[in-house]
Amino acid sequence: MGLFNKLKNLVSKKEEVVDKEEKEEIKNYEEGLKKTREEFVSKLNILGIKYTKVSEEYFEELESILIMADIGVNTVMKFMDKLRDRVKHENITDTAYLKEVIVDELLIIYVEGESLSDKIKMNDNGPTVILMVGVNGVGKTTTIAKLAHKYVTEGKKVMLIAGDTFRAGAVNQLEIWAKRTNSLFYGKEGSDPASVIYDGLVEAKEKDVDIVLIDTAGRLQNKVNLMKELEKINKVISTHIEGAPQETLLVIDAATGQNGIMQAKAFKEITNITGIVLTKLDGTAKGGIVLAIKEEVNLPVKFIGLGEKMTDLKPFDIENYIYGLFKDMV
Amino acid sequence: MFEYMGDRLSKAIKNIRGLGKITEDNINDAMKEIRLALLEADVNYMVVKEFVASVKEKALGMEVEKSLKPDEVFIKIVKDELVSLLGGDYVPLDTKEKFEVIMLCGLQGSGKTTTAGKLANLLRKKYNRKPLLIAGDIYRPAAIKQLEDIASSLNIPIFKEDKKDVLEIVNDGINYAKENNLDYVIVDTAGRLQIDEELMEELKNISSNVKLNEIILVIDAMMGQDAINVITGFNDALSLTGCILTKMDGDTKGGVALSLRHLTNVPIKFVGDSEKMDGLSEFYPERMAERILDMGDILSIAEKVEGIVSEDEAKEQARKMQKGTFDLEDFLTTFKQIRRLGPLENIIKMLPQARSMGLNNISIDPKDMAHIEAIILSMTPYERRHPEVLKATRKQRIAKGSGRSVEEVNRLLKQFEMMKNMMKSMSNGKMKMPF
Numbered sequence: 001m002g003l004f005n006k007l008k009n010l011v012s013k014k015e016e017v018v019d020k021e022e023k024e025e026i027k028n029y030e031e032g033l034k035k036t037r038e039e040f041v042s043k044l045n046i047l048g049i050k051y052t053k054v055s056e057e058y059f060e061e062l063e064s065i066l067i068m069a070d071i072g073v074n075t076v077m078k079f080m081d082k083l084r085d086r087v088k089h090e091n092i093t094d095t096a097y098l099k100e101v102i103v104d105e106l107l108i109i110y111v112e113g114e115s116l117s118d119k120i121k122m123n124d125n126g127p128t129v130i131l132m133v134g135v136n137g138v139g140k141t142t143t144i145a146k147l148a149h150k151y152v153t154e155g156k157k158v159m160l161i162a163g164d165t166f167r168a169g170a171v172n173q174l175e176i177w178a179k180r181t182n183s184l185f186y187g188k189e190g191s192d193p194a195s196v197i198y199d200g201l202v203e204a205k206e207k208d209v210d211i212v213l214i215d216t217a218g219r220l221q222n223k224v225n226l227m228k229e230l231e232k233i234n235k236v237i238s239t240h241i242e243g244a245p246q247e248t249l250l251v252i253d254a255a256t257g258q259n260g261i262m263q264a265k266a267f268k269e270i271t272n273i274t275g276i277v278l279t280k281l282d283g284t285a286k287g288g289i290v291l292a293i294k295e296e297v298n299l300p301v302k303f304i305g306l307g308e309k310m311t312d313l314k315p316f317d318i319e320n321y322i323y324g325l326f327k328d329m330v
Numbered sequence: 331m332f333e334y335m336g337d338r339l340s341k342a343i344k345n346i347r348g349l350g351k352i353t354e355d356n357i358n359d360a361m362k363e364i365r366l367a368l369l370e371a372d373v374n375y376m377v378v379k380e381f382v383a384s385v386k387e388k389a390l391g392m393e394v395e396k397s398l399k400p401d402e403v404f405i406k407i408v409k410d411e412l413v414s415l416l417g418g419d420y421v422p423l424d425t426k427e428k429f430e431v432i433m434l435c436g437l438q439g440s441g442k443t444t445t446a447g448k449l450a451n452l453l454r455k456k457y458n459r460k461p462l463l464i465a466g467d468i469y470r471p472a473a474i475k476q477l478e479d480i481a482s483s484l485n486i487p488i489f490k491e492d493k494k495d496v497l498e499i500v501n502d503g504i505n506y507a508k509e510n511n512l513d514y515v516i517v518d519t520a521g522r523l524q525i526d527e528e529l530m531e532e533l534k535n536i537s538s539n540v541k542l543n544e545i546i547l548v549i550d551a552m553m554g555q556d557a558i559n560v561i562t563g564f565n566d567a568l569s570l571t572g573c574i575l576t577k578m579d580g581d582t583k584g585g586v587a588l589s590l591r592h593l594t595n596v597p598i599k600f601v602g603d604s605e606k607m608d609g610l611s612e613f614y615p616e617r618m619a620e621r622i623l624d625m626g627d628i629l630s631i632a633e634k635v636e637g638i639v640s641e642d643e644a645k646e647q648a649r650k651m652q653k654g655t656f657d658l659e660d661f662l663t664t665f666k667q668i669r670r671l672g673p674l675e676n677i678i679k680m681l682p683q684a685r686s687m688g689l690n691n692i693s694i695d696p697k698d699m700a701h702i703e704a705i706i707l708s709m710t711p712y713e714r715r716h717p718e719v720l721k722a723t724r725k726q727r728i729a730k731g732s733g734r735s736v737e738e739v740n741r742l743l744k745q746f747e748m749m750k751n752m753m754k755s756m757s758n759g760k761m762k763m764p765f
Binding site: 035068077136137172175176225256259283 | 366369370371372374375376379437438439440441443470471472473474475476477478479480483523524525550552553554555556557559560577579580581582583585586605697
């Protein structure tokens with residue numbers, strides 16, 4: 001039971017951490033994922049108590065728990081097949097043991113395949129450009145504010161560019177955030193996003209900015225002309241700053257269902273998405289969609305939003321995430 | 331790519347075809363596919379379970395009449411069950427009283443502010459009311475500015491106040507409406523999690539101190555399994571009178587509609603289906619059922635086409651198509667009508683067999699459409715009637731006039747020729763219309 005032991009080690013390791021800052025970080029995950037953990041893990045635990053022997057009913061209930069966590073119908077179906085196979089081959093009858101297999105297999109989904117970097121790529125010469133994209137209402141602007149806060153606190157010179165010239169109040173919203181986070185701001189209401197971004201980048205270079213965060217309008221992935229606009233934005237950025245955008249982050253609401261997979265696929269096709277920001281994980285949402293996206297689209301999560309405070313956006317740390325989710329299981 | 335639900339479903343149902351009666355054995359596959367279809371549409375797991383059981387029961391008890399095919403009977407049972415669940419007792423928006431107040435609530439990013447604007451627009455247009463928008467989101471930066479921009483684009487009055495107490499703002503706004511002869515107040519509120527006790531208290535406080543005719547939950551149609559927690563959370567705290575499903579112009583199935591109806595009986599009043607201010611449509615259970623089952627939406631197209639093409643026009647064109655005298659002038663007319671229907675890919679997607687014809691993922695750039703129109707418009711009326719006269723010099727002139735290349739002109743002419751031939755053979759009965 002390689003991985004599950006690893007999980008056990010991980011949990012005890014996390015609980016023994018003494019470094020104050022690191023402890024704080026772990027606690028954030030623990031708190032932020034509390035609802036998720038209660039919903040998901042406690043159900044798994046109850047399942048183990050309800051059925052001591054593996055049976056068809058057990059499988060059925062397990063399937064329901066996984067689907068209700070929004071792990072994705074395809075991913076769950078594959079997962080269930082794999083699990084049934086293992087149960088058959090390894091002759092597993094004990095549900096307590098099977099629970100370990102389940103956690104093991106779930107972790108495999110995330111770590112399998114090419115290992116994906118969850119670090120943000122930085123530009124050594126000139127500004128690092130981070131482009132935020134996503135459908136409407138997922139929290140792109142708020143995420144930018146939180147990222148700005150993080151980088152300003154780290155001593156970086158940050159500029160926010162308002163590429164959402166469509167939604168009423170969007171430019172304003174970003175400008176307010178720029179002021180609150182002590183970042184520079186570039187925006188012009190009602191003009192073409194690509195040209196605003198171009199002008200913004202010119203200014204960012206002149207002012208020697210370290211990190212440029214670009215907001216874009218929310219777009220549903222099936223709107224061809226809006227997706228084309230995104231292509232154009234990308235072109236403008238890359239012709240102006242070589243190798244930019246260093247990161248194009250797709251922001252996804254953790255409460256999104258199966259459509260999250262469609263979003264990831266469609267955006268990945270148009271732009272070179274380098275990672276996912278999963279927002280609003282602090283609700284009762286389960287964010288199982290991370291697993292489905294990893295499995296079906298192979299994109300890493302780079303940040304997760306665990307609350308409304310400026311400091312509640314956390315760089316995604318798989319170990320802390322697993323600890324936050326499964327600590328009650330060990 | 332995974333196979334599309336609609337295709338899998340129809341495959342599974344095909345097996346029932348030709349059988350004398352519906353038995354447990356022969357609907358097993360179909361039941362399985364329906365279950366998956368619903369789960370992939372984000373319908374709540376428990377709701378799916380109950381739904382599947384109830385369909386099975388009804389299907390098994392059904393006597394198949396000789397004139398009907400069992401597969402048709404079966405799919406009808408499924409659809410009817412879905413429709414009755416989705417429709418239930420539909421209650422339209424309350425517009426009977428002389429003065430009304432409606433409050434919108436929901437999670438962050440569900441689309442409350444945009445919906446508030448759409449609702450005001452609809453109330454004025456369809457019900458002849460004089461709406462007032464109250465800016466009750468005092469937390470999110472620029473939320474008030476957003477509502478102000480929307481209000482000014484629609485030329486609808488807005489009430490805002492620099493106060494910390496939302497209840498006070500709402501009360502002042504209502505007084506303002508009464509003083510200014512406005513008769514329908516729409517309160518926009520800040521987005522909140524249903525588990526945020528402090529902010530939920532704020533809404534409860536408003537609902538117990540203000541006479542609200544409607545409390546509407548605005549919910550994102552893309553929501554997954556967590557939707558039930560949101561719905562029940564808001565409903566328990568506020569006794570919702572209705573719900574608006576937003577972002578239905580995306581490619582989500584919107585199974586949340588089914589969970590919503592099944593679990594709470596809260597009626598769905600509208601769906602948001604475009605980013606424009608008139609993008610708020612009444613909710614039709616029938617269409618929703620077809621969307622969830624991936625069965626196409628012929629009804630919607632029919633209705634759209636009816637509104638745009640007159641019967642005479644349609645007859646005349648059909649006659650020309652049959653005779654093979656359909657020319658570029660007619661093509662242009664048809665083309666303009668089609669453009670008025672809205673984004674073409676949406677229309678194509680609604681066709682039940684779009685997928686088997688490989689048209690489901692078609693993407694049509696509105697610019698391409700504009701280019702085609704520009705090319706035809708650069709021809710003289712004579713050329714449009716007699717495209718055969720188009721030779722090199724004329725083509726060059728047309729290309730110049732429309733700002734396109736000669737290749738594009740050629741391509742268009744070739745496509746038109748193909749289309750014409752296809753129409754001819756269709757009307758000769760050599761080829762069947764796909765629908």
